[in-house]
Amino acid sequence: MSLFQICQVIQESEIGTAIRESTWVFPIIETIHVLGAALSVGLILCLDLRLTGLGMGRIPAAQLMHRLKPWYLTGFAVMMLSGALLFWSEAAKLYDSFTFRMKVLFLVLAGLNALIFEIVYTRRIAGFETEGTPAGATVVGWCSLAFWAAVIGFGRWTAYGLS
């Protein structure tokens, strides 16, 4: 079975059809999706501003990372769960969408970027105050800003492509 056929099966499933055909369920899930993304990306942005030196200079990077983590992970979970439900309802349509593919690509890049930060810099983040932010961590911050902006841009554009 090809990926496209799998997408068709998902879209035509009982739950996918129910979400797609309901008057209110799809808009409600989509609104939750947008607000979850805004919470998650908006808080990640605060850490990125610190890493890049653009802002948040009074607050240690370690504080931003540890204290905001539960909140941006919650926003991320809300975004991914609601996004999965939206995908469920129009998987075959999204398979053909260039902007959706770009969005997923940038989401994966943002994830890998965060993974690199987690593996390389998390244990050293307390030292950023005394030793300065390492150049690599600054690059991670810039990449995060760019990747998440692309996720939001292509995400919004995906909805236009479908309508």
Added chain:
Amino acid sequence: MDLLAAFTWCENTWLGQMIRDSTWAFAAIEVVHLLGLTVLLGTVTVVNLRLAGIGLREQSASDVAADAMPWTYGGMAATILSGSGLFVSEALKCYDSPPFYWKMGLLAVSLVFTFAIQRRMANGNAPDFSPGVGKVLASMTIALWFGVGLAGRAIAFY
């Protein structure tokens, strides 16, 4: 001039017509609107979590606010400017849309909370709120801004 006449005037402006006639302008402006909203909601959340005594609690509220507020204002400016463009391109649709009025009302209250209450609390020269009252006000500010986002998204639906 009544409200309908004012909205009609907006709809007929050069800018409104240009955005309506363009294939990509509306979508492009809405992406800016959404990015601005993300910056706004993220930084409002950081400051008000702190005011509620959670989140960045090792830092003083005034430090968190001083760092976050320029970005809150920047996000607000981007959201309001792009939102004005979206509005003039479909002012008559907004005239008939209940969520539009909810959104503008919530926006007005959110701005009052942000400028009159949050800013003073963050500067430390607040009327002395008890911690309980401060928590409630901070939670309300976060909820209000997310309410603006929710009502705003709903304009597209009805």
